Amino acid sequence: MTMPTDRNGTPGSVTRLETGIPGFDTVADGGLPTGRATLIAGTAGSGKTVFATQFLACGIRDFDEPGVFITFEDTPADIRTNMRGFGWDIEAWERDGKWAFVDASPRPEDQAVLVGDFDLSALLARMEAAIRRTGAKRVAMDSVNALFSLYRDHAVLRAELYRIVNTIKALGITTVFTGERTEDYGPITRFGVEEFVADNVVILRNILDEERRRRTLEILKFRGATHQRGEFPFTVDAGRGIIVIPLSAMELTQHSSTIRLSSGIDEVDAMAGGGYFRDSIILLSGATGTGKTLTAMHFLWAGVQQGERCVLFAFEESREQLVRNAQSWGMDLARMEDDGLLKIVPFYPHAMPIEDHLLRLRTTIEEFGPRRVVVDSLSALERTTSIRSFREFVINLTSYIKKFEIAGLFTATANSILGGTSVTEKHVSTLTDTILLLRYVEVSGEMQRGILVLKMRGSAHDTSIRRFTIDSDGLHVHEAFSGVSGILAGTPMRLGSADGAQD
Amino acid sequence: MKLHLTLFVAGETPRSEAAVRNVERLRGLQGDVHISLEVVDVLRDPERAETARVMATPTLIREVPTPPRRVTGDLDDLRRVMAVLGLHPLPAQHTKED
Numbered sequence: 276m277t278m279p280t281d282r283n284g285t286p287g288s289v290t291r292l293e294t295g296i297p298g299f300d301t302v303a304d305g306g307l308p309t310g311r312a313t314l315i316a317g318t319a320g321s322g323k324t325v326f327a328t329q330f331l332a333c334g335i336r337d338f339d340e341p342g343v344f345i346t347f348e349d350t351p352a353d354i355r356t357n358m359r360g361f362g363w364d365i366e367a368w369e370r371d372g373k374w375a376f377v378d379a380s381p382r383p384e385d386q387a388v389l390v391g392d393f394d395l396s397a398l399l400a401r402m403e404a405a406i407r408r409t410g411a412k413r414v415a416m417d418s419v420n421a422l423f424s425l426y427r428d429h430a431v432l433r434a435e436l437y438r439i440v441n442t443i444k445a446l447g448i449t450t451v452f453t454g455e456r457t458e459d460y461g462p463i464t465r466f467g468v469e470e471f472v473a474d475n476v477v478i479l480r481n482i483l484d485e486e487r488r489r490r491t492l493e494i495l496k497f498r499g500a501t502h503q504r505g506e507f508p509f510t511v512d513a514g515r516g517i518i519v520i521p522l523s524a525m526e527l528t529q530h531s532s533t534i535r536l537s538s539g540i541d542e543v544d545a546m547a548g549g550g551y552f553r554d555s556i557i558l559l560s561g562a563t564g565t566g567k568t569l570t571a572m573h574f575l576w577a578g579v580q581q582g583e584r585c586v587l588f589a590f591e592e593s594r595e596q597l598v599r600n601a602q603s604w605g606m607d608l609a610r611m612e613d614d615g616l617l618k619i620v621p622f623y624p625h626a627m628p629i630e631d632h633l634l635r636l637r638t639t640i641e642e643f644g645p646r647r648v649v650v651d652s653l654s655a656l657e658r659t660t661s662i663r664s665f666r667e668f669v670i671n672l673t674s675y676i677k678k679f680e681i682a683g684l685f686t687a688t689a690n691s692i693l694g695g696t697s698v699t700e701k702h703v704s705t706l707t708d709t710i711l712l713l714r715y716v717e718v719s720g721e722m723q724r725g726i727l728v729l730k731m732r733g734s735a736h737d738t739s740i741r742r743f744t745i746d747s748d749g750l751h752v753h754e755a756f757s758g759v760s761g762i763l764a765g766t767p768m769r770l771g772s773a774d775g776a777q778d
Numbered sequence: 779m780k781l782h783l784t785l786f787v788a789g790e791t792p793r794s795e796a797a798v799r800n801v802e803r804l805r806g807l808q809g810d811v812h813i814s815l816e817v818v819d820v821l822r823d824p825e826r827a828e829t830a831r832v833m834a835t836p837t838l839i840r841e842v843p844t845p846p847r848r849v850t851g852d853l854d855d856l857r858r859v860m861a862v863l864g865l866h867p868l869p870a871q872h873t874k875e876d
Contacts, residue, residue, distance in 0.1 A: 378831060384846065385831050388862045391796075391851030396788030397820040398833040404824035426834070 289500040292413075292449045295333025296326070298519030302503045303494060308475060311498070312440045312450040316464050317479035322490065322511055323453035325361070326479065327415035328354065329516040330451050331374065332363040340412035341373040343405045345398075347421035351376040361516040375405040381425065389426065395435040399442060406446065414443055416452035423466045433471060440472050463495070474498040480506065484661045488628065492519050508667055510630040520630060520671055536647070536682050537581075539573030542752035543711075546728045546737035551709055553646075554680040555732070556673045558703060560687040561713030565724060566743070567686040568592070569604060569750050570713065571649045574684050576606050579616045583646035588636060589621045590655035604749040618643050629660040629668050637675055647682050653703065654688040669703045708732040714740070716762050718769065725762055726752060781813045781863065782842035788835040789821050793852050797836035800853040807856070808865055840864070 291306035300306045307313050317323045331342030346354060354376075355365045368374035379398060406414065419436060426432055443450055452473075454464035459480045476495040481488065491506035509519040535550035544550040551557055557574075561567050571587070578585040589597055597619060601608045611617035620639055622632060640648065650656075650672070657665045669685075676683040685703070704710060710730040716723045727740045739755035740762050761768045785801055787794035798817060805813045820827040820835060830839065840847040840863050849862045860866070 377828070379833055382831065385848065387834070387837060387848035387850040388858070389851050390849050390858050390862075391854040392793060393834045393836065393851045394788065394793070395833055396835045397786055397824075397827040397837065400788065400820040400824040401828045401833075404828065 289497075291500075293338070294330055295337040296329050296517055296519065297515065298507070298509065298521050299492070299517070301521040302492065302507050302519055303497070304501045304503065307449055307451070308497055308500045309449055310444055310447045311474040312444060312452065312472060313475040313477055314464070314468065314473035315451050315453045315477050315479060316456050317453075318456050318459055318481060321456075321459075321479040321481040322509075322517060323455070323479060324349065324354070324417050325358075325511055325516055326477075327417045327451055327453050328358050328363065328365075329361070331413050331415050332358070332361070332365075332368075332516070334413045335368050335373045336363075339373075341375075341409040342413040342415065343375050343377060343402065343409060343411045345377040345379055345402060345414070345416045347379045347381075347416070347425075348418055350380045351378050360513060362514055363516075372409055375409045375411070377401050377405050379422075381421065389428075393426075393431070395432075395439060399439050402439065402443065406443070406448065412448060414448050414450045416450065418453040418455055419468055420455045420465060429466060433466075433468065436468060436472050475500075479509075484664065487660055487664070489661070489664060490630070492517075508630050508664065510628065510634060512631070512634060518634060520633060520667070532680065537577040538570075539575070539577030540570070540750055540752060542741070543570075543573075543726070543728075546726075546741065546752070547709065547731050548734040548736045551682055551684075552733065553682055554677050555682055555708035556676065556706065557682070557684045557709040557711060558687060558707040559684060559711045559713070560689055562689045562715060565713035565715060566745055566750055567688070567713060568597070568600065568651055569745060570711070571651055571684055571686055572601050572604065572606055572608075573749060575611075575617060575647060575649060578647040579611045579614075582616065584616055584618075584644060585611075585647040586618045586620060586639060586643055586645040586649070588639075588648070588650045589619060590624050590650070591652055592621075594619050594621050603747065604745075605747060606749070618645070624655045624659045629656060629664050632656065633668050633671055636672060640675065640679065640681070644679075645681060647684070648676055650683070650685045652686040652688055654686075666703070669706055673706050704730075712763070713743075714762055716740075716742075716756060716759065716767050718756070718759060718767060725756060727763070779811045780842060781811060781840060781865075783813060783815045783863075784830070784839045784841055785815060785817045786820055786827060786830070786832045786835055786837045786839070787817060789819060794819075794836060796852040796854065797838070800856060800859070801838065804853075804856055804859060804865075808860075811865065838863075 290309040292309045293300050293306040315323050315326050331344055334340035334342050358365060365374055423429060423432055440450060454468055456464055459482050463476060475497045478493045478495055480491045490509050492509050493506045494502040507519050507521055509517055512518050532553040534553040536553055537550050538544050559567050559570055575585045575587060598608045608617060612619065673683065712727045712729050714725045716725045724743050725740045726743045728736045741755045742753045744751050756762065759767050759769055785797060787797055801815055818826050834850045836852055838849045838853060847862050849859050853859050
């Protein structure tokens, strides 16, 4: 008997087969347990067939591990066609002898009348032949439910399925088989196959969360092996298939760099104790019109002056608007783009699910390799999704940005003009290293603007609220407001004034 | 009338033997019908099972005349097997084994 190979080389633990499905191996602590059978359970449309196909496709493409696909539902012709969009050329793999179908899809003319006892030895023999022919390391069966609707004697089917799975396991092959569920939260499968056949259970969900479709993947159990717990969002990307978004344990990771970056505004650098940290997340919160986008532009401008690449993810304004506005403050964004130092990526928040936005952001960051990233604004995104998805998005983006030692500046819009915190701020403030507030301040019947460094993790900072103005050169910070209280609460009061507000 | 049958079995098991025996009995009972029979062992010839898309064993296929018809199981009830194959029914006492 050949021992299954341990790609991770961890002695004394269950060996893992890296599936190659993006994000899944992270959630699975390295991959599927080698030589075991994993049930992929989900409701109709939850992505089971894609998962099963991708498991084989990644095996062939990334690890040169051939695979056998047993289809009980779709015809091989349908699968070849449906999966081509993901970039998987199954036909070519079949020609190369790396992929084999065992076609158990129903055909009316194959319908048999049942007279007496039977078993599924013919199916098993066909599977074994295909495994021998291809030298398969991976097997996918999709879906076992169809098998149960074919024969009425479910006790026989269960016993046969058990025998088939065990025979394949004995060959050291890693198997995934799909099973349909009737509800996203309920019994694992309709026919209860998991208890006696599956070593591992993975659940795919496709749920409505605050009127938004949301796909999640949960590893329910890995027999004798560790895995991450809970539901992880995933998307089905047109070109790449399933991409699981692992909520890494980076939520509480703080910045580790002591290198400071300029905010682009000298006074703000001074307020922050010498500038932002290089791998930190800065939340910039303020009401509409307070100067958030301008502050963000200063940040990008400073980066470009240093020869650093910068990306601006714009969820609120079009590229043209941004370029025009920046021009009025004396910043030439188009030129920065021409020099290859700036990339403006406009987004329409409602155009796609938040998980897809995250993917695009990550792809851009990977491809462009920026040192500074601005998201303007997080609030625009927040409005398109549930609080939970939004938080996951921010956690993911922040951990991703930190991994690459990038400084990230996110803007958030406060919903009241005077004071008050933004909803966004409430949900993401714990994830950020620095919080900068921009506020309108009404003093003696005149509207002024104030700026405050509310939080600066790992550094001393100015705690006063300072007045600032905006002109054609951009943003200018002046003296601290004195004799005024209640600015943060949105009810500024002049203290000790001659007007006699004090009694 | 002529019939061509293919019987797919898996190895030399009691179940396979029962199916073969039942088809032989059926041939004996249908003296006026010419029945040719080919037995395929899927363990030796899995590609035949693949081509014929057979999953369960034993499976008896009536290849001729067309359209093909299939019976799965050890064929312990000849009356029902004959009905599927389109053969004339026999008196009840002959159709059950023992």
